Every structure is written in structure tokens, then in C-alpha cells.
Amino acid sequence: MPMDDAQHEYVDRVATFFTMFGSARAWAEILGWLMICEPAEQTQAQLAEDLRLSAGTVSTQLRAHVQLGMVEQVRVRGDRTQRYRLRPGAWYAVMASELERIRALGELARAGDGVLPRDRPERVTELGDLADFFAREWPPLMERMTAELEKGRP
């Protein structure tokens, strides 16, 4: 189903938001459209047509979404075409995966041990403490988040 005006405006808003943080326009538009399109499952051809993007762009950016875990492929039995949709719980999954980045930050801080400055070494150690703090806090936070989620949809 092609976009109406309100939908187009929303896709644009989502796209504008995410491009502010450096993502590609097409990537962000696909995300915005996958949030509100009907049905939720779309083929690459439909996405290309509705968003006026080339098939190549859709293929590339969609793969990026899949690799990030935001989007998944759905196989429909007896239908030759692959469909893609926003992964259920995608937003939560993104938050959960933050833990990895936190750990990477901790690594980065520890790698600075050999070059710790005499003058205000906390410029480096603070970062390590911060990463440790979040590494400890994140798992229980994620559990509370999941509990919240269950409450909404049992």
C-alpha cells in the first residue's frame, strides 16, 4: 500500500531524526516506513517503489538493518518473494546491545593504562569507572525493562 500524506510526513520526520545522528537517508527512510506500513511485511520491490529508491539502495540499506538486528526476513510459505519487517522488540534489542558498546569503552579506557598522564590521570580512569558502572547496572536495568514490556503485552 503506497503512502498517504500523513505517512509520508512521518517517514520524513523519522528520517530527519536519524540522519542527524549520521545515518544514511535511505536507511532512515526504510526504518520510518517499516514502522508504519501495512502490512508490516514488505518486499524489497515494494519498499523501492513506495520510497522511490533504487533496488540497489534498498538491498544495501536493508542488509544494514538486518545486520544491526532491527529488521528480519520473513519467509512466507508458497510465496516466492522474501519479505522484510521491523523485528518484534527491535527497539528493546537495540538497548540491550548497548552493553557491548559499554564494554568496548571500558576496553578503550584500560588500553590507556600504559600512557596514563601524571597530570589528571582521571581523564582516562574516569572513563573506565564509568564503563564499569554501566556494565554493572545495565543487566538489571534490562530486566526491569523487559518486565515493563511484559506488562504491556502479556
Add this chain to the structure above:
Amino acid sequence: MPMDDAQHEYVDRVATFFTMFGSARAWAEILGWLMICEPAEQTQAQLAEDLRLSAGTVSTQLRAHVQLGMVEQVRVRGDRTQRYRLRPGAWYAVMASELERIRALGELARAGDGVLPRDRPERVTELGDLADFFAREWPPLMERMTAELEKGRP
């Protein structure tokens, strides 16, 4: 004080890390060097010399750091040259400012109310719930973080 090999390696590591997330190379190198340079306060000319960057680049990217709140200017009386340093508690400040982005995400979700899809509307509402959850959890988390910080350096 110019860089030795170990320092150079660390600056490179920090720069590589942050460029992975889309920041400019020069921006990231300045950050890495400001984490470990001695003294912690540096002039633009020193940064340009040590990092082999042009004066223009240093000026531009340093401004970006200042605007983001990572770096601050220090005025030294009787010295005409401005100095720059990593802001004390810069890492914590960045985390605290996450709250704004969380709120913006909530806005984005609410803006989707008018185009909520019949089919799996949770694609949008989930994002709103997530933002609400974090908006609630973030302030107390930040308080615990600050408490942790105080413990380290009273």
C-alpha cells in the same frame, strides 16, 4: 610536550574507535590526545603541531568539542593564549545528556500517533514505552553514577 610512540598509538586507537561511529578523524584525534597529554591544558598551536593538523582544522573541531561540552577553554591570567582541556567529568556529562536524546525519541514515537498502523501498532508504541521507561530510570541512575564518582575522589 610532543607525543612518544606509546602515546601516538593510544591516540590512534581512540581515534579509530570514535571514527567507527562516524566522527571526523581530526575530532577524534584531538579527543584522544586531550585524554593523555601533559599538561592537560593545551593551546591550539600545540595541538596542531603535535597532531600534525592545520590551524583551521584544530579551530573547527575544537569548537565542536566545546559545543558538545567535552572540552572547555581555560584562561590563564597574564598569558595571551587560550588553553583547552578535557572538561573534568566530561564523560559523566555526556551520559547525563543522554536524557535529552531519550526524550527526543519519545517525541518521535508520539508524533506517530496519527499514522499508527492497524497491523502491529506496537512498532511505534513500543518506542514510546521504551522512551518513557528510560526517562523514568535515567535520573536515579545518574544519581547512583554521581555517588559512585564521589566515592572515587572525595
Add this chain to the structure above:
DNA sequence: GCATGATTTCAGTATTGCCTGAATGTACTG
């Protein structure tokens, strides 16, 4: 004020990364 050196601005250049469109590859249907 004036001189000096630091900082900013800006035009030009290089680089990067997105996007397209066509060619190629793949999988299902009849």
C-alpha cells in the same frame, strides 16, 4: 594605542560514502 601572536574564516582541494542503473545471479512457477 600599537605591535604581536593566536584564532577564526574561507576558498579550494581531496576524500568519503550514498545512490543509481544496468548486468548478473537466484528461486520459484507452470
Add this chain to the structure above:
DNA sequence: CAGTACATTCAGGCAATACTGAAATCATGC
């Protein structure tokens, strides 16, 4: 097995951005 529709790959164009170097501006100590 042929035909069809979908998906992927990739070379090339294009736009955006980073960086440089030089000129202009600004601030401070004298």
C-alpha cells in the same frame, strides 16, 4: 526446462564533508 520476478553486485556520478593554507580578525601585553 523455460519463463518470470525478485534480489544482489558493482562501476560510476554526485553531493557532502574534512582538511589545508592563507588572509583577515581579534585580543592582549607592552
